[in-house]
Amino acid sequence: MVDVWEGKGAFREARTFCELWGVQGTVLVDEAGDLVEQLGIRGVPTNVLVDVDGTVAAVGASTPRDLEAAIRELLGPGTPLEEAGPSSDWHWQTEPERIEEQLSLRATRATEG
Amino acid sequence: MSALPEEPLLDAAPDGLGSPGDARQQLQELPAVIDGGPSCLVDPTGEGRAYRLIGEVEVGLDPEGVVVHRATGRIYVACSRSNFVAVVDPEELRVIETIPVGDEPIDIVVDEKTGRIFTADARSDQLSVIDAHAGKVTATVPVGCYPSGLCIDVEGRRLYSGDAAGSTMSVVDLDRLERIGVVDAELGAGAVAVDPRARRVYCVNFLASSVNVVEQDTLEVTARLPLLAGPCAVAVHHESGDVFIADSLASTITRIDGCSVEKTAEMAVPNAPVGLTMGSRDDRLYVGNRGDGTVSVMGLDGTEWSRIPVGAAPGGVWEDPLHPGRVLVANAGSGTLTIAEDLLDGPPPRPVAPVLHPMVGKKMPALSLPDLWTEELRDLGEWAGRKYVINVFASW
Numbered sequence: 001m002v003d004v005w006e007g008k009g010a011f012r013e014a015r016t017f018c019e020l021w022g023v024q025g026t027v028l029v030d031e032a033g034d035l036v037e038q039l040g041i042r043g044v045p046t047n048v049l050v051d052v053d054g055t056v057a058a059v060g061a062s063t064p065r066d067l068e069a070a071i072r073e074l075l076g077p078g079t080p081l082e083e084a085g086p087s088s089d090w091h092w093q094t095e096p097e098r099i100e101e102q103l104s105l106r107a108t109r110a111t112e113g
Numbered sequence: 114m115s116a117l118p119e120e121p122l123l124d125a126a127p128d129g130l131g132s133p134g135d136a137r138q139q140l141q142e143l144p145a146v147i148d149g150g151p152s153c154l155v156d157p158t159g160e161g162r163a164y165r166l167i168g169e170v171e172v173g174l175d176p177e178g179v180v181v182h183r184a185t186g187r188i189y190v191a192c193s194r195s196n197f198v199a200v201v202d203p204e205e206l207r208v209i210e211t212i213p214v215g216d217e218p219i220d221i222v223v224d225e226k227t228g229r230i231f232t233a234d235a236r237s238d239q240l241s242v243i244d245a246h247a248g249k250v251t252a253t254v255p256v257g258c259y260p261s262g263l264c265i266d267v268e269g270r271r272l273y274s275g276d277a278a279g280s281t282m283s284v285v286d287l288d289r290l291e292r293i294g295v296v297d298a299e300l301g302a303g304a305v306a307v308d309p310r311a312r313r314v315y316c317v318n319f320l321a322s323s324v325n326v327v328e329q330d331t332l333e334v335t336a337r338l339p340l341l342a343g344p345c346a347v348a349v350h351h352e353s354g355d356v357f358i359a360d361s362l363a364s365t366i367t368r369i370d371g372c373s374v375e376k377t378a379e380m381a382v383p384n385a386p387v388g389l390t391m392g393s394r395d396d397r398l399y400v401g402n403r404g405d406g407t408v409s410v411m412g413l414d415g416t417e418w419s420r421i422p423v424g425a426a427p428g429g430v431w432e433d434p435l436h437p438g439r440v441l442v443a444n445a446g447s448g449t450l451t452i453a454e455d456l457l458d459g460p461p462p463r464p465v466a467p468v469l470h471p472m473v474g475k476k477m478p479a480l481s482l483p484d485l486w487t488e489e490l491r492d493l494g495e496w497a498g499r500k501y502v503i504n505v506f507a508s509w
Contacts, residue, residue: 001504003485005426005446007174007194014485017508028482028491030505036425038478040471041505042406043426043446045385048503054477054493057500059470062384062404063342063364067502074500 004030004044049074163419163461164410167439167452168206172199175509176443178221178429179450182245184228186435189245190443190450191218191232193509198232198243201450203433210248214241220263220429222272224287233260233274240274242290252290256283262303262317262345269329273314275302282316282325284332294332298325306347308354311371315356317344324358326374336374341365346389348398350413357398357413359386366400366415380415383407388430393437396459401427401442408442409465410455417465423451426507445509 001023003014010031018027030036039048039059049058049070061070072081173192176199180189187209188201197211198218215234218241223230230243233256240260242252257276265272265287272285280302284294301320307313312329322344326336343362350357354371364385368378388401388408397418400409403426410418424444433439442451481492 001506002482003507004505005175005507006509007448011485011488013508018485026491027485028480029485030482035478035480035482036505042422043384043402043404044505044507045404046505048472048477048505050477050496050501050503052498052500054497056472056475056477059472060384060404063362066364071502074502 001025001027002030002035003027004033004036004041006031162456164421164456165454166421167454169424169444169447170201170206170208170450170452171448172201172208172443172450173197173211174448175445176428176448176450177219177445177509178232179431179441179443180221180223180230181431181433181435181441182223182228182230183225183434185245187245188433188441188450188452189221189223189230189243191221191429192448193217193219193235193445198230199450200248203452206452212243212248212250214243214250215239215253219261222263222265224265224272225267226270227287229287231263231265231272233263235259235261235277238276238279240272240285254285254290254292256285256292257281257295257302262305264305264307264314266307266309266314266329268309269307271329273305273307273316275305275316275318277301277303277319280318280321282314282327296325296327296332296334298334299323304345304347304358306349306356308349308356308371311354313354315347315349315358317347317358319343319345319361322360324356324369338369338374338376340367341379345387346401348389348391350391351395355413357389357391359389359400361385361387361403364404366398366411368413368415378415380411382409382411382417383420387428388442390430390432392455393432393434397455397457399430399432399440399455401430403427403445406444406446408440408451408453410457412460416460418457418461419455420465421453421455423453424449427451446507 006013045062047061051057058070061067172190174194176190176192178191190199197213199208200210202209214232215237217236218232220233232241240254241250244251256274257279259278260274261277262275270287274283282296282298286293298316299318299321301318303319304317306315314327316325322340325334341360341363344358345361346359348357356369358367366380370377383402384404386400387403398411408421423442425446427442427444429443431441438455440453
């Protein structure tokens with residue numbers, strides 16, 4: 001994942017975001033926006049799919065369904081891939097309890113403050 | 114689908130503009146006021162232009178909301194990470210003043226009766242009340258936790274605030290500047306819209322992916338509809354009362370019948386719709402596509418009439434009431450305000466056509482960026498010889 005366009009406090013903001021949403025894996029910070037400028041990316045979220053030879057295979061595919069289709073095409077026929085499921089199943093791919101906990105903590109702090 | 118559809122907006126441009134990806138750079142190189150320049154070449158009708166770009170103005174960090182003050186004609190932009198409202202002169206196309214407000218102002222609305230401007234200061238759990246003539250905050254109104262969406266019922270003299278972390282909708286008396294009611298909504302309550310004829314308020318819940326229908330007189334929730342993922346903007350059709358909701362993570366606009374309060378359509382838009390407003394002509398919507406850097410001009414049947422390239426990661430969209438068809442767009446990624454003019458009188462003979470992103474088929478550029486956790490530089494060599502997906506995101 002690549003974090004962009006934070007404006008200020010990029011590392012702090014991105015870390016808070018990743019902790020809140022349970023984001024795991026490699027996260028890079030494009031503080032100056034150099035990579036997105038080179039790629040001609042004009043919005044978020046955007047997925048960039050890259051083939052084995054370094055060629056860009058797709059740009060966009062931000063909904064789970066579109067991303068699944070793009071990954072299937074990138075991997076080629078016959079490669080098993082878990083279904084994304086119906087739209088009602090992919091509202092949030094993190095634990096709702098975790099979000100509620102974080103938000104209620106914030107609400108408590110605001111009340112106490 | 115292997116790539117997002119993009120309109121070949123500039124394919125026919127005679128000045129060498131070759132791709133939508135070049136449009137922003139080109140726009141930056143153009144003079145502030147563009148009257149018939151190369152960015153106006155979109156021509157789905159074959160007879161006239163679909164839009165005209167008037168200018169792009171740097172306003173502040175992460176602008177999310179935009180509104181026009183009728184009495185002065187000035188444009189007010191809520192810059193959420195600058196903690197101020199930028200005031201833009203629409204003639205000079207520059208910021209003429211900034212007004213400090215609370216922390217993280219997200220949405221902004223104007224009371225057409227008094228001329229007061231209100232911001233939803235999310236991290237201050239309050240509204241700031243701005244006297245436009247004095248150019249300063251003259252009052253604050255405490256509301257629920259993390260207010261992020263506002264709407265006003267001018268005649269009813271009420272303001273409604275969606276309080277995301279509090280899972281509530283606050284009701285504020287516009288004259289007394291006091292919170293007079295709280296409605297239990299759901300997690301991520303944000304965008305709100307009022308239908309004064311039906312005496313209803315719609316409160317959209319981003320995290321719960323739902324909309325609550327609230328009776329204005331009793332403040333009772335009378336209906337709840339599940340929505341697709343991440344709904345975060347709502348608009349009401351003035352004539353029919355039909356409701357349109359932008360599902361940002363599903364890239365759709367949900368249409369709800371204003372009489373039966375039932376879903377009637379889910380209409381696809383380019384990518385991550387975050388901003389939405391009903392056009393004053395009541396025949397079209399303006400949709401800010403955060404994932405696409407564009408605003409879609411969309412018929413009420415879901416047909417995309419034209420697609421206007423704006424700044425990076427657009428959010429709030431507003432139509433200037435003093436200049437019908439003039440669209441104002443707050444671009445969170447580029448920290449800018451785009452002013453464009455929708456020139457279509459009605460649906461064009463053919464809608465926007467999809468094209469591949471210009472990077473598809475090209476080699477990835479060199480990449481050397483710091484790791485979020487270790488801050489050590491990492492480069493593409495680490496992933497050479499593999500297939501991979503890069504997800505580009507922002508925390509806001």
